[in-house]
Amino acid sequence: MAAAPAVELGFVQETESLRLLSPHFPSKAGGRPAWLGEVGVPGPESLQCGLCLKPLAFLLQVYAPCPGSFHRTLFLFCCRSPQCHRVGETGCFKVFRNQLPRKNDTYSYDPPPEVLPSDGSGSPSFKLKCGLSLCRVCGCLGPKQCSKCHKVSYCSKEHQLLDWKAQHKKLCSEQQDLSNAALPDHNFLFPEYEIVTEPEELESDSENDDDEEQPGVDKAADGLMSGEASLSDNLTSDVKDLEAMARHESTDDVVFNLFKKRIAAEPDQVLRYCRGGEPLWMSAQNVPAANDIPDCQCGAKRVFEFQVMPQLLNHLKVDSLGESIDWAILAVFTCINNCNAEKDYLVEFLWKQDVVDSAV
Template sequence: MGPRILTSLAARRFFRCAHGRWAAVASCTCCVSLLSMAATQAVELGFAQESESWRLVSSQFPSKAGGRPAWLGEEGMPGPADLQCGVCQKPAAFLLQVYAPCPGCFHRTVFVFCCRDPTCHREGESRCFRVFRNQLPRKNDTYPYSPPPEAAPAGEQGRPSPELRCGARLCRVCGCLGPKQCSKCHQASYCSKEHQLLDWKAQHKKLCGGTQPEAPIPDHGFLFPEYEIVTEPEELESEDQEEDDVEEPEQAACMPGQTSTDVSLTLDAQDLESMARHESEEDMAFNRFKKRIGAEPEQVLRYCRGGQALWMSARNVPSGANIPDCQCGSKRIFEFQIMPQLLNHLRVDSLGDSIDWGTLSVFTCTRNCDAEKRYVEEFLWKQDVVESAK
């Protein structure tokens, strides 16, 4: 595997080309071939990587997992009611965002949130996830027309501001809209009573109404660990390599005094018919999944707008009828999936119930409707890990 590219080359409107320059789509003639991936529905793989905090703020248009969301537009942001878990109605935590411009949308980001309560992640339950899309034209009131700087601005600490340019304040705990304020100091903002209580216990009880300098926001135990998501094109094995992979187990099965032909005949007579009878569709689906991700087992994201998801199981695969149309009436198409490997980075394992999934597939509006003045909710399909695939 070659060196990781720090931004998505196939999906982004602004990209850092192979020569390290920021450019707009098709403006770097020496790198135009990279853009052909989008037209051929090639898959881009995402990997979680630790990064400097200044790279993960809104003005850098990051793809990232964990931490607080790096909001794109400041108009029509989802409020506390929009970001509640559909099962327990508690505030959902920011899981991941993907910066993914496409034709007609210069800046475009898709945000995914999920409930922190493992009991809400039972099999077949996807209401514990919320997905929102937002986009902006290149000329807008929030960001400069030119590409973002490639170095940290002087004095930049990389911490998200508790207040947006438009004047809206964000929750100190989760980084989402915080319409509630501390009734004593009127300085700290929150999305809910739950988060106000978390912050009171962690820090605000000591600072409220005092004259101490503002301290860094503490770890409330609510956010997931923060990573940048870096991408590179998926490289598929050639047919010759695949044939070699199939032949290796037969060669390894040779006993002393046997030839590979003898073994093949033995398998034909004794095992092949039985294997074909007992190997279920479920086994084949999981084996395809394992083989496809085997070359890059650390991938946490697969991006291919308009392509197909890679399903872990033959069960619970959605049909067209299972994917609801967008609120504008347009069909939704597959855009990206979040892989189970991301769970290894989120520190959610416990002795009891844990957050878990097989794969999370996000479907978005085919025509990218009405998301420049507000955040539009999209659709997520959760496929669970079945017993035979564990």
């Protein structure tokens, strides 16, 4: 039997902002996207919420090279409006994949320098090398310009208005040099962090007395975590056996307890990366079957690549007494053949599992 793919855990940490720019190929959460390729960058129409049609905010990106792609990054965007994050709704998320060969027109063939520039040459830029402008608010493509000064670009009228109220009204009228102006807080971006990864270390079964007393729990856990069970059909049959053998727990109790046990050693993890593996679900509800995952546009199947954990919400400052951005698991599935994304940002698939009453 083949061993289950290794899992890499992701954690957020603060770092120098220059390390999170494109030439350093970062994995990061929040702030503005560090675009990889400059060809095919998604425009405003592609980065609209499918529900409210407002511009999506950059949530995170994962630098994930794989065979055939020397540089490869996955980008995840989401809507800032809590009202769009309804149970069962995924139209407020977008996932893109982009990749480049080692020899390309944008980056050096050699690794990026370890020492950051001290002369300001590494400051964030709102213009790509190819000449395209980026939105001053969100960092996405900005086809619109200020009609008065023609010096700043925006993705939408909404973001132009945000910047006008926050700063540009004053700078534009005074004809100041915008290149040296500090960026205001538009209250749109999520807080920015680097995502660092490390291998997941699992305890040996022999070290856990509780596991030895409950072989049924072990068997179900192995199936859920290693991929021996399918995404939903096999889960149901495994749990039926488990209910008869173990503690007569509900299906959700079993899955949630397995979830808690798995993350207990590293409770601060915000991301789990395991291309070709299986997601770690929080609940037995709303788990996709194989036919729920659509094929790639090239016709190939998609496989699980990474999941965003609910712990990331603690760092995004989105809590509120009313409606709030929320999820249990965001699972991203990508083309198994890693089809050509060197001249485009290809859309991939996201499955959202919501928090249910039993998963608390």
